[in-house]
Amino acid sequence: MYELWSTSSGNIIGSYETEDQALDVVRAAVERYGDGYVDDVVLGRNGAQDEGYLADTHGAPPTRIAGGRDLADLARSRLYR
């Protein structure tokens, strides 16, 4: 499970099955509102989806993938892979 977080508010913006789905949402938001949209946004991976029930039960820590302008750049780079 991949999650977009608003770090300034402590709220989840969206949850997605794949990283590409999350980056599609980022790219669309940046295209509509500008790079500033992701200044307080972080993309992370919650290990439970890929590692199964036990990983979640035992509190596998989430992983930070990218945030801020780096996240915008990552979303754009995936478009042209």
Next chain:
Amino acid sequence: MSEQSQLPRSCLNTANGRLFLYRVVNGSPPTIEDFTSLAPQGKPVPPTDADAQRLWDGISAFDTQERVMGMAVTYSLGSYVSMLDIPEEAAFPVRVEKTRGPGHYTVWGDAATLLSAVHETTPVPPQVLR
């Protein structure tokens, strides 16, 4: 709070008709800003995420303190965690729904009401702040 009757009770720390959820906050005691959703902050909904539209005026909370502390550290969300003690009474104007990933709940309610539901606030321990 009709949605609460549909929640997976085994996943929640419920006792005596109360619902306990955990949320990252920025200080102790927390302030009303710690319980503000994305909607009143003026952040627009991502244009291609239909699910986000429905949840935009709720706040994120989790079922365990451990889980939310992991989120707080990894994403730099805040240095404290508040436990919300939500009465399961129709008169208490808060709505809770299981949403998104593991252990995540969306809570809807006036920010002042949510602040009044704070039972305790604890710092994220140094061993978690890696």
